[in-house]
Amino acid sequence: MTRIAIVTGSTRDGRKNRQVAEWVLAKAQERDDAEFDLVDIADYHLPLLGEPAREQGVASVKEFSARMDEFDGFIFVTPEYNHSVSPALANALSYLKPELANKAAGIVSYGSAFGARAVEHLRGILSELQVAHVQKTGLFSLFVDFKDGAFAPSELQAASVLPVFDQVVLWAKALETVRAEAAVA
Ligand SMILES: Cc1cc2nc3c(=O)[nH]c(=O)nc-3n(C[C@H](O)[C@H](O)[C@H](O)COP(=O)(O)O)c2cc1C
Structure with a gap:
């Protein structure tokens, strides 16, 4: 079965990230064409x-890289920090290369402008890591999709994650063939 990790993008004390990632995981688990699991970068206490x-x-680095290696695809849940991803996510990704190469990824973001600028920076990082990032993006507003600090997505924005799941699962399955070819090359 194709395995997709929902990966957190913040380790900040009091972060909003974990609840968004858990929501994405629950929504993804309504599907039966892949297995979905959570990888929380905060669990690994990665050094800079x-x-x-x-x-x-x-x-912790070894555990993190082994864990990421288990998956065929990823959905990164990223906040926006200084128009980019969080330092914690950039740092975590710096430890990975073969664990991500020739795999698929989607992005779910949140921020004052839906995290759209973080998404574009994350796409640049994923390109460098040879990850096939899909076109659709799940987008949430800090002002509309959170109520009193709790994640409460509007119906419209909640629906934005569905095509991300469709595309990531499709490409994750297709890239299994590519990785098998790469392994014998
Ligand atoms: C240092 C810093 C920089 C930030 N820069 C941005 C930004 O450029 N754009 C934005 O939409 N939000 C920005 N924010 C707000 C964060 O997106 C917001 O605090 C969000 O909750 C962070 O995600 P987290 O709670 O999961 O860590 C910034 C917050 C901090 C602390």
Whole structure:
């Protein structure tokens, strides 16, 4: 069965991210054409790339990369920080390359302008990591889709994630063939 990870994009204390990621996961799990699971980058306490390696940091990087390697595709749930992704997500992605290459990804974002600028930066990073990022994007507004800090998506924006699932599942399945070819090349 094709496996897709919903990946969090913030580790901030009091972050909104986890509830959005959990909502995306629940919505994805209404489908039966792939298996969906959550990968929370906060669980790994990843050191900043290039910091002197401490034993625990090395272990957490290995666990994170092994976990990401398990999946055929990804849906990154990103906030917008300074018109880009969070430092935590950029750092986490810096540890990965073969774990993501020739796999599919979709993006769900939120921000004052739906996180649209973070999406474009994330697309650049994913291109460099040889990830096939799909065209559709799930978009949520900090002003409309959260009520008193809780994620409460409007019907219109909630529907924006559905084509992301469609495209990621389709490309994740197709790219299994590409990865098999790459493995024997
Ligand atoms: C340093 C910093 C920079 C931010 N820059 C932006 C920004 O450029 N655009 C935006 O829409 N929101 C911006 N925000 C607001 C965040 O998107 C908002 O706090 C959001 O809840 C962050 O996601 P999180 O709670 O999951 O960490 C910024 C917040 C911080 C702390």
